[in-house]
Amino acid sequence: MTTICLVDTTFARVDMASHAVEVLRSLMPDARIVRRTVPGIKDIPVEMKRMIEEFGCEGGMTFGWVGPSLVDKIAYAVYSLALQLVQLEAGIHVIDVTVHEDEAETEDELYRIAVDRARKHAENLYYLLRQPERLAEMAGTGRRQGRPDVGPITV
Amino acid sequence: MTTICLVDTTFARVDMASHAVEVLRSLMPDARIVRRTVPGIKDIPVEMKRMIEEFGCEGGMTFGWVGPSLVDKIAYAVYSLALQLVQLEAGIHVIDVTVHEDEAETEDELYRIAVDRARKHAENLYYLLRQPERLAEMAGTGRRQGRPDVGPITV
Amino acid sequence: MTTICLVDTTFARVDMASHAVEVLRSLMPDARIVRRTVPGIKDIPVEMKRMIEEFGCEGGMTFGWVGPSLVDKIAYAVYSLALQLVQLEAGIHVIDVTVHEDEAETEDELYRIAVDRARKHAENLYYLLRQPERLAEMAGTGRRQGRPDVGPITV
Amino acid sequence: MTTICLVDTTFARVDMASHAVEVLRSLMPDARIVRRTVPGIKDIPVEMKRMIEEFGCEGGMTFGWVGPSLVDKIAYAVYSLALQLVQLEAGIHVIDVTVHEDEAETEDELYRIAVDRARKHAENLYYLLRQPERLAEMAGTGRRQGRPDVGPITV
Amino acid sequence: MTTICLVDTTFARVDMASHAVEVLRSLMPDARIVRRTVPGIKDIPVEMKRMIEEFGCEGGMTFGWVGPSLVDKIAYAVYSLALQLVQLEAGIHVIDVTVHEDEAETEDELYRIAVDRARKHAENLYYLLRQPERLAEMAGTGRRQGRPDVGPITV
Numbered sequence: 001m002t003t004i005c006l007v008d009t010t011f012a013r014v015d016m017a018s019h020a021v022e023v024l025r026s027l028m029p030d031a032r033i034v035r036r037t038v039p040g041i042k043d044i045p046v047e048m049k050r051m052i053e054e055f056g057c058e059g060g061m062t063f064g065w066v067g068p069s070l071v072d073k074i075a076y077a078v079y080s081l082a083l084q085l086v087q088l089e090a091g092i093h094v095i096d097v098t099v100h101e102d103e104a105e106t107e108d109e110l111y112r113i114a115v116d117r118a119r120k121h122a123e124n125l126y127y128l129l130r131q132p133e134r135l136a137e138m139a140g141t142g143r144r145q146g147r148p149d150v151g152p153i154t155v
Numbered sequence: 156m157t158t159i160c161l162v163d164t165t166f167a168r169v170d171m172a173s174h175a176v177e178v179l180r181s182l183m184p185d186a187r188i189v190r191r192t193v194p195g196i197k198d199i200p201v202e203m204k205r206m207i208e209e210f211g212c213e214g215g216m217t218f219g220w221v222g223p224s225l226v227d228k229i230a231y232a233v234y235s236l237a238l239q240l241v242q243l244e245a246g247i248h249v250i251d252v253t254v255h256e257d258e259a260e261t262e263d264e265l266y267r268i269a270v271d272r273a274r275k276h277a278e279n280l281y282y283l284l285r286q287p288e289r290l291a292e293m294a295g296t297g298r299r300q301g302r303p304d305v306g307p308i309t310v
Numbered sequence: 311m312t313t314i315c316l317v318d319t320t321f322a323r324v325d326m327a328s329h330a331v332e333v334l335r336s337l338m339p340d341a342r343i344v345r346r347t348v349p350g351i352k353d354i355p356v357e358m359k360r361m362i363e364e365f366g367c368e369g370g371m372t373f374g375w376v377g378p379s380l381v382d383k384i385a386y387a388v389y390s391l392a393l394q395l396v397q398l399e400a401g402i403h404v405i406d407v408t409v410h411e412d413e414a415e416t417e418d419e420l421y422r423i424a425v426d427r428a429r430k431h432a433e434n435l436y437y438l439l440r441q442p443e444r445l446a447e448m449a450g451t452g453r454r455q456g457r458p459d460v461g462p463i464t465v
Numbered sequence: 466m467t468t469i470c471l472v473d474t475t476f477a478r479v480d481m482a483s484h485a486v487e488v489l490r491s492l493m494p495d496a497r498i499v500r501r502t503v504p505g506i507k508d509i510p511v512e513m514k515r516m517i518e519e520f521g522c523e524g525g526m527t528f529g530w531v532g533p534s535l536v537d538k539i540a541y542a543v544y545s546l547a548l549q550l551v552q553l554e555a556g557i558h559v560i561d562v563t564v565h566e567d568e569a570e571t572e573d574e575l576y577r578i579a580v581d582r583a584r585k586h587a588e589n590l591y592y593l594l595r596q597p598e599r600l601a602e603m604a605g606t607g608r609r610q611g612r613p614d615v616g617p618i619t620v
Numbered sequence: 621m622t623t624i625c626l627v628d629t630t631f632a633r634v635d636m637a638s639h640a641v642e643v644l645r646s647l648m649p650d651a652r653i654v655r656r657t658v659p660g661i662k663d664i665p666v667e668m669k670r671m672i673e674e675f676g677c678e679g680g681m682t683f684g685w686v687g688p689s690l691v692d693k694i695a696y697a698v699y700s701l702a703l704q705l706v707q708l709e710a711g712i713h714v715i716d717v718t719v720h721e722d723e724a725e726t727e728d729e730l731y732r733i734a735v736d737r738a739r740k741h742a743e744n745l746y747y748l749l750r751q752p753e754r755l756a757e758m759a760g761t762g763r764r765q766g767r768p769d770v771g772p773i774t775v
Contacts, residue, residue: 008294010279013308015295037290039279039298042235042251046242053246063295066381071221071255074232077384080352082239084392087356088399089243091363096352100381107308114308124320124349135347139318140325140373143349153323153417153424163604165589168618170605192600194589194608197545197561201552208556218605226531226565229542237549244553262618269618376691387694390662394702397666398709401673406662410691434630434659445657449628450635450683453659463633463727463734473759475744478773480760502755504744504763507700507716511707518711528760536686536720539697547704554708572773 002031002129005057005094007047011040012065014111016097016118020061023122028130041066041098042075045082052090059129060094061121065114068102076100093128095121099146117146157186157284160212160249162202166195167220169266171252171273175216178277183285196221196253197230200237207245214284215249216276220269223257231255248283250276254301272301312341312439315367315404317357321350322375324421326407326428330371333432338440351376351408352385355392362400369439370404371431375424378412386410403438405431409456427456467496467594470522470559472512476505477530479576481562481583485526488587493595506531506563507540510547517555524594525559526586530579533567541565558593560586564611582611622651622749625677625714627667631660632685634731636717636738640681643742648750661686661718662695665702672710679749680714681741685734688722696720713748715741719766737766 004024008017021033034055038047041064048060062083066076080096087094097118104110124145127134142150159179163172176188189210193202196219203215217238221231235251242249252273259265279300282289297305314334318327331343344365348357351374358370372393376386390406397404407428414420434455437444452460469489473482486498499520503512506529513525527548531541545561552559562583569575589610592599607615624644628637641653654675658667661684668680682703686696700716707714717738724730744765747754762770 010290010293010296010298012295013297013305015307017294035291036287037294038248038283039250039276039290039300042239043248043283045239046246046248049243050246070228071231073380073384074228075235076381077388078232078235078239080385080388081236081391082243084352084355084388084395085239085243088359088392088395091356091360093348093353093356095349108310111308111310121349128348128353132346135320135349136345138320139327139347140322141320142323143320145349150323152325153421155418155421165600165603165606165608167605168607168615170617172604190601191597192604193558193593194560194586194600194610197549198558198593200549201556201558204553205556225538226541229538230545233542233545233549236546237553240549240553263620266618266620383690383694386691387698390695390698391701394662394665394698394705398669398702398705401666401670403658403663403666405659431659438658438663442656445630445659446655448630449637449657450632451630452633453630455659460633462635463731465728465731475755475758475761475763477760478762478770480772482759500756501752502759503713503748504715504741504755504765507704508713508748510704511711511713514708515711535693536696539693540700543697543700543704546701547708550704550708573775576773576775 002028003055003057004031004033004125005048005051005055005060006033006035007044008037008063009040009044009065010037012063014114016063016114019115019118020122023119024126027123027126041079044079045086048094049086052092057092059092059125061125062094062096063118064096064098066098066100093125095125097121113146120145157183158210158212159186159188159280160203160206160210160215161188161190162199163192163218164195164199164220165192167218169269171218171269174270174273175277178274179281182278182281196234199234200241203249204241207247212247214247214280216280217249217251218273219251219253221253221255248280250280252276268301275300312338313365313367314341314343314435315358315361315365315370316343316345317354318347318373319350319354319375320347322373324424326373326424329425329428330432333429334436337433337436351389354389355396358404359396362402367402369402369435371435372404372406373428374406374408376408376410403435405435407431423456430455467493468520468522469496469498469590470513470516470520470525471498471500472509473502473528474505474509474530475502477528479579481528481579484580484583485587488584489591492588492591506544509544510551513559514551517557522557524557524590526590527559527561528583529561529563531563531565558590560590562586578611585610622648623675623677624651624653624745625668625671625675625680626653626655627664628657628683629660629664629685630657632683634734636683636734639735639738640742643739644746647743647746661699664699665706668703668714669706672712677712679712679745681745682714682716683738684716684718686718686720713745715745717741733766740765
């Protein structure tokens with residue numbers, strides 16, 4: 001049985017993980033999905049590491065929400081690097097779904113970005129785990145999550 | 156018995172740890188709380204690591220205070236990343252309560268931010284250790300520490 | 311037999327890896343080339359690490375594509391550092407071929423940069439693995455990938 | 466016997482380590498103080514690590530000097546993070562005394578900052594090693610090194 | 621016999637390593653000097669690590685060349701941090717001789733900086749390995765490489 005581990009935060013303003021769970025359940029009905037919530041993004045890496053050790057996750061997703069200030073971006077960089085360390089140590093993919101508040105002008109748009117990014121990255125995790133050839137077909141084709149695909153540059 | 160380890164600094168301008176201790180004692184009267192003070196934030200990670208080794212902490216909190224300059228922010232980034240390493244090595248949560256001097260216009264406001272952040276994050280540590288289901292209920296609901304909650308985006 | 315491992319992304323807008331494969335095949339017809347595609351650059355390091363463990367790669371190439379915003383650059387920094395860790399742990403060269411969208415004014419130019427950089431770095435990997443003396447001859451001579459060589463400064 | 470290890474640079478424009486030695490000798494006349502000099506701050510971390518292995522230092526101090534440019538600040542960030550790694554691996558405090566050239570308008574002021582910071586941090590190292598209760602008494606009281614204390618915020 | 625390992629790049633526009641070799645040979649005629657060239661700075665750390673393992677280097681030098689853009693500076697930061705990791709793991713000094721294109725207005729000046737920095741840092745490596753007391757004498761005296769010494773601040 002495949003185990004997939006998710007970590008999200010109480011800081012985020014959209015419940016992205018629920019959307020990801022929905023997609024993952026439809027694509028991998030046989031998978032066990034384990035989900036934990038922590039206060040903020042800097043609490044995610046160690047929680048993911050603990051889950052990997054406890055549940056033996058084959059893949060993971062994290063859901064972050066980042067403010068617009070320099071300090072927010074520093075926190076994101078630190079979080080993101082720590083998540084790389086967790087992945088490298090465990091040897092598994094943990095896809096980071098992060099929304100930055102300065103990505104959009106309105107709350108509506110932020111919401112749409114968050115949901116779309118969570119759902120598309122849940123698909124991506126499925127491809128990584130079960131259908132890597134689908135990703136291979138899309139190599140260099142300008143796929144985006146949270147936004148419409150931009151497509152490949154054709155010359 | 157749960158052991159909780161706190162590290163704060165002489166650089167900070169508010170005694171945040173005392174507020175956190177008050178909250179932790181009321182929520183976990185059975186816990187052992189160990190507290191140490193170091194000069195500045197860059198001295199925190201190794202002190203926390205030493206305490207984890209000496210006391211076998213199940214969770215921790217750190218209390219930082221950061222000035223407004225680029226050098227201050229670099230120091231914060233370095234400190235924050237080192238604290239990730241400490242958490243990942245020990246496999247325990249250490250919640251970072253940091254106040255940035257450029258977060259507020261007045262000392263009064265800085266003080267309120269500091270106290271509120273310390274108290275709410277003490278609650279968060281309690282949830283992480285004893286009531287993770289409470290955090291799960293708040294996933295994606297825009298909780299803030301040091302500021303009022305912003306709430307979830309509803310569309 | 312030499313095994314070379316490539317990782318690219320669905321985010322990129324040019325299929326750089328195919329150009330690199332073409333060059334590598336012509337220079338090292340005896341080499342085994344293994345290629346994987348992941349969603350974005352932050353998924354590359356752990357994939358490369360997994361490939362190194364699975365295939366025993368003697369060298370690698372990665373193909374990234376990075377937007378113009380600060381958050382994009384943070385993601386690049388994090389990715390790049392994680393790739394250093396992968397290289398240092400495995401003790402093999404993994405050449406990073408990354409195109410930044412703000413490197414050029416037009417899509418045509420971005421495309422030319424991407425192809426040229428992928429092809430020249432494929433040559434570089436060949437030199438590293440089989441003809442290091444060729445690189446030694448070019449020491450300090452201002453070679454560029456994605457752009458014309460600038461040459462050495464002569465005084 | 467307590468061994469304290471100091472590393473400074475030929476790049477710095479003030480001999481800060483001598484001031485620290487003076488303070489350390491008066492506070493810990495029984496301690497062995499070992500001092501080494503390297504060219505610049507990026508040479509400090511490995512030297513400190515070598516000294517820790519050679520002398521079994523219980524604590525350390527480093528003395529850096531950093532220019533005003535972005536490249537100077539990057540070098541400082543890299544140095545500072547590497548010094549965290551050295552501390553975490555050895556489990557000992559190494560207090561970083563760094564002066565940034567853009568901290569002051571005049572050379573006189575830079576000199577005063579450097580000397581004051583070196584002397585106060587030598588005291589801090591003494592407190593960490595021998596009188597941690599003194600630091601605990603000063604928690605959250607706005608102590609500064611290189612500048613006058615700013616004191617706690619009182620409301 | 622002392623072995624010294626050098627890594628430079630084809631990206632650089634000045635053959636700095638040859639100048640360093642000249643100085644090292646005159647100061648340490650008995651030393652074995654091993655030199656390798658890689659495409660760019662991000663390829664240096666793993667090459668240095670490989671050389672340390674292959675040749676048992678007692679000291680090293682690297683020669684980087686960095687453009688003026690933000691992406692160039694990120695690459696430098698990543699490279700520089702990875703080089704710290706290599707040094708810390710091996711426990712040896714590897715002096716980084718890097719020239720930034722925005723350090724000077726003209727190519728002539730860049731050339732002079734590059735040569736002077738390479739030669740003076742070769743001397744510094746010699747001091748670190750054979751005459752550390754010479755560095756101790758220069759502690760805090762404002763030595764510069766690539767520029768004239770600025771001297772100590774005297775008050």
